[in-house]
Amino acid sequence: MSYQFFYIIFSLMVISAVLSLTFFMAWKNFGHEKHALTWAAAFLAGMLQWGCTVNVDLFPSLESYLLTETALSIAMITLGLRGHCQRTRCRHLPRNLWPCSVAVYSIIVWHILVSPHTGIRMSVVPFFAAITLGMSSYLIISFRQQTRPAEWAAAIAIAIFGVSQFGTGILAFMQGAVANESVRAVYLHFNFLTLPAGYIATSMLIILMMASDIAAQMREMAIKDQLTGLLNRRGFSENGERAFSAARRSDQPLSVIMTDIDRFKFINDKYGHAAGDTALAHFANLVSEDRRQEDIVARVGGEEFALLLPGTELRDAMAIADQLCKKIGATPLKTTVVGLPMTSSFGVAAISDNDATLDDMVLRADRALYRSKRAGRNQVDLESSQMLLAEDGSLQPLS
Numbered sequence: 001m002s003y004q005f006f007y008i009i010f011s012l013m014v015i016s017a018v019l020s021l022t023f024f025m026a027w028k029n030f031g032h033e034k035h036a037l038t039w040a041a042a043f044l045a046g047m048l049q050w051g052c053t054v055n056v057d058l059f060p061s062l063e064s065y066l067l068t069e070t071a072l073s074i075a076m077i078t079l080g081l082r083g084h085c086q087r088t089r090c091r092h093l094p095r096n097l098w099p100c101s102v103a104v105y106s107i108i109v110w111h112i113l114v115s116p117h118t119g120i121r122m123s124v125v126p127f128f129a130a131i132t133l134g135m136s137s138y139l140i141i142s143f144r145q146q147t148r149p150a151e152w153a154a155a156i157a158i159a160i161f162g163v164s165q166f167g168t169g170i171l172a173f174m175q176g177a178v179a180n181e182s183v184r185a186v187y188l189h190f191n192f193l194t195l196p197a198g199y200i201a202t203s204m205l206i207i208l209m210m211a212s213d214i215a216a217q218m219r220e221m222a223i224k225d226q227l228t229g230l231l232n233r234r235g236f237s238e239n240g241e242r243a244f245s246a247a248r249r250s251d252q253p254l255s256v257i258m259t260d261i262d263r264f265k266f267i268n269d270k271y272g273h274a275a276g277d278t279a280l281a282h283f284a285n286l287v288s289e290d291r292r293q294e295d296i297v298a299r300v301g302g303e304e305f306a307l308l309l310p311g312t313e314l315r316d317a318m319a320i321a322d323q324l325c326k327k328i329g330a331t332p333l334k335t336t337v338v339g340l341p342m343t344s345s346f347g348v349a350a351i352s353d354n355d356a357t358l359d360d361m362v363l364r365a366d367r368a369l370y371r372s373k374r375a376g377r378n379q380v381d382l383e384s385s386q387m388l389l390a391e392d393g394s395l396q397p398l399s
Helices: 003-029 034-054 062-087 094-114 118-142 149-173 181-223 233-250 264-271 273-288 314-329 358-374
Strands: 254-261 296-299 304-310 344-350 380-382 387-389 395-397
Touching: 003 034, 003 181, 034 062, 034 181, 062 094, 062 118, 094 118, 118 149, 118 181, 149 181, 181 233, 233 254, 233 296, 233 304, 233 358, 254 264, 254 273, 254 314, 254 358, 264 273, 273 296, 273 304, 273 314, 304 314, 304 358, 314 344, 314 380, 344 358, 358 380
Parallel strands: 344 380
Antiparallel strands: 254 304, 254 344, 296 304, 387 395
């Protein structure tokens, strides 16, 4: 091995060790994500693989070196893809990964020990890497509807690395059964030109992608209520202002429903705070189920919730609130002792020309909510500055 190639391989061994430690620390300190630990194991296998190449003279035979180095290469490639499967929650690939890897390794073993063939032996690993890198790239960009910039960068880099590995495989295969020195020279130069660059670039961008995941998780924690899983007041304000502005620009209807649990303090005092938390989660589930994707549902106070309904007229919002009121009343809270009846009060308002912000709209719905509570609870009240509810149940403009 020339000194130039030795330095490259030694550098890759050190880089693999650093990356393995980096992913392990990411797993340890940022939520124990399985894919981080899997990638740590992948780069550990990579470190051992490059270490074998650096210390090739320590092996008793060339065959023992090739079998060990190849096994570690395939393990690294497999663990890399498995990490992407874990991150994207892909269910159908993981159970087939290791049998496929064993089958690939069997081909190499056959062409080392039984029917030696340099081209096949050296091309199988880069071809396998090209396939798994392509699959990893696809998993990244198909994971969510709106792929993040860091994901695009990682997916593109991984795809390019996969193409380069495919080229490496072709050059390796062109050597034939017995190594052709001229083709081997081209293969080595191409491999050691593209491999370190692709190896380092994809690794760094995967770390960037993980940092993007952590940033998104932190943002979600900032706008989500941990008890109910709904948006909190901040999340409601951010998403609601966008919906409010969109309704203004497009002159589309927009309605808001404010609701809270009747006599929530009684539940807390009599049954304890654990029952109160259960009541909040139960209530959140009832008001959020069957909602459209564009609807915004949030817990905006202790026992107060808000539903913002884009494209919904006031009449339809009233009907939704009435359905929810009846459903909540008919679905008692299951405590450890008994099914506890639970009711709720509602206030409804729709966007008007006088609303400068979302808060103006919410304030009117809040007033309607408090009127419904003063009127006896377990009912729906309409924001009175806009419409009146006639005796026949129809909504009439206030004259």
